[in-house]
Amino acid sequence: MLCYEKKKNALTVRLSGELDHSVVTAIRGELDSLIAQTGAKKLILDLKGLEFMDSSGIGLIIGRYKVMSRRGGSVAVSGTDARIDQLFRMAGIYQLVERLA
Amino acid sequence: MSVINEMRLDFEALPENEAFARLVISGFMLPLDPTMEEMADVKTAVSEAVTNAIVHGYGGGTGFVRLSASYDAAGEMQIRVVDHGRGIDDVARARQPFFTTSPGDDRSGMGFTVMESFMDGLDVESAPGRGTTVCMTKRIRLRDDAVPQRA
Numbered sequence: 001m002l003c004y005e006k007k008k009n010a011l012t013v014r015l016s017g018e019l020d021h022s023v024v025t026a027i028r029g030e031l032d033s034l035i036a037q038t039g040a041k042k043l044i045l046d047l048k049g050l051e052f053m054d055s056s057g058i059g060l061i062i063g064r065y066k067v068m069s070r071r072g073g074s075v076a077v078s079g080t081d082a083r084i085d086q087l088f089r090m091a092g093i094y095q096l097v098e099r100l101a
Numbered sequence: 102m103s104v105i106n107e108m109r110l111d112f113e114a115l116p117e118n119e120a121f122a123r124l125v126i127s128g129f130m131l132p133l134d135p136t137m138e139e140m141a142d143v144k145t146a147v148s149e150a151v152t153n154a155i156v157h158g159y160g161g162g163t164g165f166v167r168l169s170a171s172y173d174a175a176g177e178m179q180i181r182v183v184d185h186g187r188g189i190d191d192v193a194r195a196r197q198p199f200f201t202t203s204p205g206d207d208r209s210g211m212g213f214t215v216m217e218s219f220m221d222g223l224d225v226e227s228a229p230g231r232g233t234t235v236c237m238t239k240r241i242r243l244r245d246d247a248v249p250q251r252a
Contacts, residue, residue, distance in 0.1 A: 021152040022116030028207060052123070052141075054148040055211040063207035083141055090218060091198075091211050 002030050009073075011040035016049030024056040031064060041073040044100065048079025057084070058091045065096045076100050102173035106132065109169040114159040114184065122151045122168050126180065133176050133241040142219035143178070143239055149212040150182035150235045157202065158186025158233055176241040183234045189227040196225065 003014040011034060015027070035043060043064060047053070065075045078100040080088065088094060108129050112118045123144045130143060147168065154166045167183040189195045196217075201210035217223045222238030 018120060020119050020148055021156060022119050024207070052144065052148075054145050054152070055209045055215050056152070058211050059207040059209035062209060083138075083145075086218075087145075087211075087215065090214060091209060 002027065002034070004034055006038050006040060009041040010044055011035065011038050011042070012044040012046055014046040014049055016051075018052040019050055019057045019060070020052065020054050021056045024060050028060060028063060031060075032067060035064075035067060035071070041071070042076065043068050043073065044076045044078060046079045047077055047081075047084055050079075050084070053084055053087065055087065055091075058087060058093065061088070061093055061097060062091070074098065102175045102177065104171045105174050107169070107171040109167065111165045111167050114155045114162075114164045114166050114186075116155060118166070119148055119151050119155070122166075123148050125168065126170060129170055130172070130178060130241065133172060133178070134244055135241045139239070139241050143180070146216045146219045146237055146239075147180060147182065149215050150180075150237070153212050153235070154182055154184035154186065154233065156208070157189070158184035160187065162186075172241070176243040178239045178241060180237045180239070181234060182237075183232065185232040188229045188231050188233055189225070190229055192225050192227050 005012045013031060013034065045061070061075065061077065068075050076098040080099065110125055112121060126147045127140055127144055130140065151166060151168065164184060164186055170178060170180045172178045194200055196213040198214045199210040201208045216237060220237045220239050224236040225233065227233040
């Protein structure tokens with residue numbers, strides 16, 4: 001179960017623990033049903049609680065960017081540490097997704 | 102320089118073993134007293150290689166993945182991830198950023214790029230039907246008092 005909060009049109013979801021291939025399918029399913037249920041126009045992923053992330057996280061973000069784009073919405077990330085930043089820059093994520101402080 | 106410590110581990114190609122492989126490699130490199138950053142580099146690269154073996158090598162089928170590693174007194178680590186799965190047709194193409202064989206599946210295609218960026222050396226040997234061997238090198242900067250010695 002993901003921790004989330006909806007304010008106006010923005011859905012904020014906090015991810016925690018380790019984000020790798022073994023958990024990404026479940027997280028993707030939960031995120032997509034939250035997006036559908038809440039009808040949010042903006043998805044904010046708070047990554048502060050993540051202890052580990054590999055390129056599975058990049059795939060998750062790009063996939064959610066596609067989902068939100070199809071709905072006319074957008075994605076933002078917050079709480080990224082230096083390592084996650086490095087991974088996201090490598091993949092050009094910040095051309096698609098806003099980075100919040 | 103000669104190897105002063107070595108390990109080998111065979112585990113089933115199951116997603117839950119990705120975290121296990123990361124834990125093992127972190128524990129193995131501890132005597133080198135790595136920084137958090139060096140440890141995270143190695144953990145991430147191993148995670149990518151092991152995930153590739155499970156997802157692409159065996160594609161959900163059964164088989165074993167071997168993780169082996171060694172280091173020398175200068176702090177140079179050699180890490181190998183081997184599977185006996187379906188192999189890669191075109192290694193050069195597979196190593197391109199964003200290349201993925203399963204685009205609908207939210208795979209980023211960044212696995213080899215991440216390994217290459219976080220490690221000091223990456224070599225991939227593969228042939229269709231003959232499995233894949235990923236060899237990675239990482240130089241851990243040794244602090245003065247942390248030089249591991251074999252008696």
